[in-house]
Amino acid sequence: MSDILVDHFGRLHNYVRISVTERCNLGCQYCNPGRVEKAVEGNPLTFDEIERMVRVLAEMGVTKVRLTGGEPLMRPNLEELVARLRAISGIERVGLTTNGLLLAPKVQKLRDAGLTDLNVSLDSLIPERYSRITGGGDVSKVLHALAAGFKAGFEVLKLNMVLMKGVNDDEIESFLQLTQKYPLHVRFIEYMPMGHDINGWEAGYMPLDRILERCAKAGFSLEAGPDPGRTTDEPAEKAADSGPARYFRIQGAAGQFGLIHPVSQHFCNSCNRLRITANGHVKPCLFWNEELYIRPYIGQSELLKQLFLRALEAKPGQHIMMDQPGIKPSLKATMRLMSQIGG
Template identity: 60%
Template sequence: MKSLSNLLVDSFGRVHNYVRLSITDRCNLGCQYCRPGNKAEYTPQMDLLTFDEMVAIVNALAEMGVTKVRITGGEPLLRPRLEELVAKLGLITGIKRIGLTTNGMLLASKARALRQAGLTDVNISLDSLLPERYARITRGGDLGRVLDAIEACFEAGFETLKLNVVLMQGVNDDEVESFLRLTLNYPLRIRFIEYMPIGVQAEGWKAGYMPLEGIMAQCAEKGWNARRVEPSGGLSNPSYCGTADDSGPARYYRISGAAGQFGLISPVSDHFCMACNRLRITADGYVKPCLYWNDEWDLKPFIGNDELLRQVFRQSLEAKPQRHEMLVQPSCKSSQHAMHRQMSRIGG
């Protein structure tokens, strides 16, 4: 067991055992909340971390207690030979879970190979079950390809399968019932996520923002008895739903008799900052201790020297704030500055 002095602990006592590793900021879609505007600005390929550099970074983090890695983007499946990175990460001592967050457009044909390489968990972003609306939200996405990917994930046998739904007022808030119905028959987790003011879209986010408190009321209106899934509660099919201690920031519920669950992630209305256990590594090699704030540290000069890397990680955690201020405009007195990167260039 690692001593406390070797773990990734910030100044508020939060232990960090989870890293989100962005491997590209490129995407084949253009979701408004992730990449606002029609012009995409991508990091030059030569400035992206190589797979070997990513493995070196994760290896240093694993020595400090990180046990879970989630591969993100942009769209991570745009990086060729992703299964090779997964396999290399799986060989790192201490890494127990390797997840992927994807829009699913390219996943169907790659799901089995990724599972065989050691990928354990898949999160698929899916903001609408209506083909035309999905295409509009994503600026060109094909819902059929995403549904094929979901089926391929079931067949490949991932340990957890989650669908992430960013709920937006006047955009897709009329589909809550349709998403909830999916949990009745399928052993997956539907996760409703509040729309966040990240990056250059922060000025206009309030028009689409809505808290998630109304979802429980909708369950009651349908006569569905939705009960909280406690950490000690078992699951009827853990092969896909996962275990309660894998829930992260979500509060999970199960409708009576349902095969799956739904989760509520409320970073704005009910922040979970004091339970934060994650760091983010951007595709161009910076560590971000907090999604919302602009502070980040360049790791590239120190790759290959684990001791110096560990010093940078500790420095970043010493500066990590107690919480974000998504509902409050940062004042001139604040030492922090709200994030200017778009979500696609952070890695979520």
Template identity: 60%
Template sequence: MSDPLVDSFGRVHNYVRLSITDRCNLGCQYCRPGNRAAYTSQTDQLNFDEMVAIVNVLAEMGVTKVRITGGEPLLRPRLEELVAKLGALSGIRRIGLTTNGMLLASKARALRRAGLTDVNISLDSLLPERYAKITRGGDLGRVLDAIEACFEAGFETLKLNVVLMQGVNDDEIESFLRLTLDYPLQIRFIEYMPVGNHTEGWKAKYMPLEGILAQCAKREWNARLVEPADSLANQSFCGAADDAGPAKYYRISGAAGEFGLINPVSDHFCMGCNRLRITANGYIKPCLYWNDEWDLKPFIGNDEMLRKVFRQSLEAKPQRHEMIVQPSHKPSQHVMRRQMSQIGG
């Protein structure tokens, strides 16, 4: 094995988020604001063999987990072939998928057979009309069918990602929490982040997540913090107990599932960051928020050069993001101007 992926702050990176397309069949307000994202051309988009070659080098440097993202990954045909190729790489233990779920129901079993271990589904409302508005055309019924298909397919973990927006879906917190009472899944509440060019209305919708625990107390639900080793995210895997990601998980007494709080704005978790991001057009991004990225395409097939670029990107990785900047403070680096759908989250 090559030297591990350690940045200048001592953070070990064992997780890569691999965007396989920036195209999407929805236009979620926080992901594609304005719905005007310019798509990568087919010729600039990495093919599956190029993706596998990149991940293979990362695996040799200690990466054990791959999450396939987009855009909407299921827009790429034969996704199960990529999953199988990634799963055949030495050292890769977990392969996840982040999806909006619109196309997932019919593909869940094939993806599970190919080696997909866990699924994250974006679901910001349980009300059909509201869901359609937030996503600009999404069909909630299709997402609910996908959730059922995931249970039937036997994925090891199933997570529902809820971007919490003040005045938009914050009145549904209790409805999401109730899902954890009966189903062995993880509801993850995520703070609304100011990413991309269209951040003017961000403050009006942003809300911190501490009110979620207050809602549990109001309902007299005893919600206790779950230690990483006891979380559903780790019970089925051989990975380290501290590999549950940025969420702090809680379980209501007697509940089948858990809920997680992801606070990238109010309580950043940068010092525990263990992830790199590969964009659909072949750039590596060491940090979601900053503009720095390195083109990998010229070096695919040259493993030593890829390793060099990976290390260069880590040397430049900042200690933390600066999503909240005081008016008198100038950002220390160039802020990311890509939209979330162009990064892969």
């Protein structure tokens, strides 16, 4: 049996997202409602455990790792883990997704340690609104962190904005204008029903096609933008960071924007990632509840490889986030919060 991570739908998995902590310093309504600041169960994987696990994954064809949370920068000395992962043969890129509040004083150390990709979550540019959405966050710290990221030498900075109808959809034009002025990759993400009481979720849901409508109304001339994760001519499904976003650029803009449609236009047929929770479970799919506990097998390379292959065997063809006529899900939706999965 081949150890390469290809599932029975033919999808090559060369990307792993690893949550390094469930703790977060914010309480965003779609990710960490109620502001869960302590791990829900167990202790997070140690740096040694993560390094040993990634060495096995690299042998199975993984080339990119993304560190997530919770808020990953709440894990002390994260730059040490970045350096250890970049030193693994076969690992070409190590990324970080953060809310940015703790980033500015640490970003140069992370860059020096070998961090290649930086994603910052930002759902509003209005201070009072940002504080309300996040449960007390300070947007000025995030904007300062973005400037520090450019100063540290990151050529590509991605800004993730979860679009919520009636909450922040009146800021679409403001985020688009950021791409005109700065070399940012703003990514609009549909609001997803995840792991908690979703009553009323549809009231906040807004399909991203509305953004293209806003562009047309504003008179923006759009052109297709390149995927910032692809640096070669290889097909998207083979790229190390082939992501779910469709990119566009306003003509003459310094940056571009992407649309990520997990609800209205699922991108499961090109999924190339596995997710590892902070306490050592592998989740084949973000949305479904199925997961395998791998922590006891870290350090036993062959057994760990077999568990990863079993996880791929359990990976479904797609997620179903909305009721679809004629489709009855055979799996249960995850009960984990987004902050417990790592996104």
